[in-house]
Amino acid sequence: MSCTISQSLIYLYNWCGKELILSLGEVLSIDISSNHLVSEIPENIASMTKLNSLNLSRNNLWGKLPENFGQLKMFESLNLSRNQLSGRIPSSFSSLNFLSVLDLSYNNLSGRTPLSAQLQSFNSSQYMGNLGLCGPPVTQKCPGDETTQDPGITSGNKSDCNTEGDNDGLIYLGFYASIVLGFLMGFWDVYGTLLLKISWRYAYFQVLNDTKDWIYVTTALHKEKMQRILQR
Structure with missing residues (x-):
């Protein structure tokens, strides 16, 4: 056993039938590994408020982990491996x-x-050998994880699909509306002007007539030319 102890506060602490004089308020490090200790971890270990390192590995410790372990705010290193501890992690x-x-x-x-x-930042190997543990970083999933997650995932996908479908519908609606609007504006620009301006209307129909005559003449000339070629 190795401890860093200040003698400013002396406390009589009884663990495993042995009386140890410890200054609980000032203990910084405890290493009682590989000592064949058979005991529970005492609840009042949380009284060592400045404890930053605890190694109780390779003993025969049993029972549950103390619920008040979280009071040791200065904890930097904790090794409880290879014991017989049971129950959940508080x-x-x-x-x-x-x-x-x-x-x-x-x-x-x-x-x-x-x-x-x-x-969750620790490797799963630091939890291995506890067959009942589940949840990250342990690779084993807890009972009910899949049933609670799948509906959420499915509903999320469905909502995404519905959102995409709604967006596509809006895009197509805007596209067709712009086509119709453009056609109406173009139609009104041409035919509205012809209706309102008589001179432009006469000029427009004159152009149509001239175009029709040009097409007729051109077609007739090409037809006559083809007939001559075929006769030769």
Whole structure:
């Protein structure tokens, strides 16, 4: 066991039948790994408010994780691997914002892992060996995840499709409306002017007559020319 202890506050702490003189308010680091300890993790460990490193790995610790672990705001490293701990990971773990090292592997933990940017940043290997754990970063999905997500995804896709369909309908409607409007404006520009201005109307029909005569004459000449070629 190695602890960093300040003697400013002395507290008599009893754990596993052994009396340890600890200054709970000033302890910074505890390493009791590989000591064959058989015990629960005491709830009042959260009284060590300045504790930033705890290693209890490779023992025979059992029971549930203390609910008040989240009170250890200064936690940077926590290793509880290879014990017999059971139950869920307390939601208070989401408050461990400075946690940079975490290993809960090879216990009997179960339930959904708490959601926090800090906890989800760890590799799934640091949770492995807990067959009952589910949710990210654990690869195993929690019961009900698929049934709750699929309708949302499906409805989202449907809403997207409906939105796209509505947009396409508006585009086509605007396109056809612009065609009709353009035709009406062009029709009125030409024929409205002819109706209102007599001189322009006469000139327009004169052009039509001249064009008709030119087409008739040109067609007749080409016809006569083709007949001569065929006769030769």
